Amino acid sequence: MIDAYRLLRPIVHALPPETAHRWTVKALRSGMIRGGPPPDDPILQVGLWGTRFANPIGLAAGFDKNAEVPDALLRLGFGFVEVGSVTPRPQSGNPQPRLFRLPGQGALINRLGFNNEGLDAVAGRLAARRQCAVPRGAVGANVGCNRDSADPAADYRLGIARLAPLVDYLVINVSSPNTPGLRLLQQQAALRDLLRVAMGARSTADASPPLLVKIAPDLGPQDLEDIVAVAVEAGIDGLVVSNTTVSRPPGLPQRLAQEAGGLSGRPLMALSTETLRATARLTGGRLPLVGVGGIASGRDAYAKIRAGATLVQLYTALVYGGPALVGAIKRELAALLRADGFANVMDAVGVEV
Ligand SMILES: Cc1cc2nc3c(=O)[nH]c(=O)nc-3n(C[C@H](O)[C@H](O)[C@H](O)COP(=O)(O)O)c2cc1C
Known part of the structure; x- marks a missing residue:
């Protein structure tokens, strides 16, 4: 069933990217795309922040911005799913077209620009799933x-206060390239102030899930170096490395490389792994x-993982590989861990650092 994506992909990719994405979310919601993968290999288990992750492969932010299908995505075999980015008020984002495929590069x-339905809608859905899922x-x-x-x-404070009781962890996104000025919040003084507010919001919220940047x-x-110093000083629980890049590595089709925005997928692998290391x-x-x-x-x-990640996430490869990719990644990862003599994921974390 899952390999049907191989046959469907030419049809899906004949649609404009945002239309294809909307249909995919609809299909997930309707139960048309179903995983039912076998239980995860125990070697993939990760214990972190008091939570047990059946495997370390997560779906990155941006796919399920409005928390419409987190459970359907977990059923595809992801160990965790990150919904959002969500902003306090709904917003429509930048004018279209604003999403471009680079199939030759897997990018x-x-x-x-943070198109999303806002906190009320997202919090409502997350609260509803807590009741029944x-x-x-x-x-x-x-x-x-x-x-x-x-x-x-104040926007981050609202998001944290509202969502803290509804999720297993929270991420403060200060790295999207598509909201003017956002990345400046990564500068030392601005980040220190922001993290003080964020940690304060979490401490007074109804629950205290791990807070990451x-x-x-x-x-x-x-x-x-400044970010790490501020994050450690603030008592943050982890860092997500990384968002998309505004750089344009060589080898991209020139016409598309000129489009403004964040590049993700295969051409980001080396840069983001170096940043992680x-x-x-x-x-x-x-x-x-x-x-x-x-x-x-x-x-x-x-x-x-060898470069220092305890958990990993992906988004772009799912667009090209479809749901079967999740199981394939898990199988290959388990085999690589075994081949190198590791008893579990945790033993391999950061061995190359
Ligand atoms: C279409 C699209 C939308 C995204 N939206 C968000 C977002 O709202 N918030 C965020 O933190 N990251 C967002 N990202 C970044 C991803 O979460 C991820 O960090 C990045 O794409 C690199 O992973 P990948 O190469 O596996 O896609 C988005 C990425 C894509 C491709």
């Missing part, structure tokens, strides 16, 4: 600020890291 360029994996929420916000820190792959060495060197094991950017195989996931 996407997007400048969606038997959790099959972890669900995190990624929070952002409205494009026209006069006080971005998601960073860009385009930071200089000093910026990265540099982050792991700086944290020296003090902060768990989530590795994301360009993962399309078990080997890629393994490379991120």
